[in-house]
Amino acid sequence: METKRCAACGQEFQLKSHSPRQAYCSEPACQRARKRRWQKEKLQTDPDYVDNQARAQQAWCDRHADYWRNYRSEHPDYVDLNREKQHDRNAWNRSKVIAKMDVLTVEIRVPSHLSKLHR
Ligand SMILES: [Zn+2]
Structure with a gap:
């Protein structure tokens, strides 16, 4: 049986x-490399393939935009729940801001030796 060096990993394979x-051994990583190279070459040499890929991607985006739109309209509970969660998150953020403001008031309190001047 003939052997050859893999174009990706350089190992000899049967x-x-x-x-x-x-040109590639049967390692999954090398098979992925083969596919990537094939696709790269295709993208550089085959305008139809590029066109198809762009179209497929656009179609995928459209499908998924619909999916999320439909999901929200068919699952109003989910939207409400998410809104509630967002509300909680906002409350939490506000409490952090207030905590920060407390620290700030402590820091800008007039030192005692300066306040004596006003007595
Ligand atoms: Zn290989």
């Missing part, structure tokens, strides 16, 4: 007789 042009 060629399968049905795919003599195989």
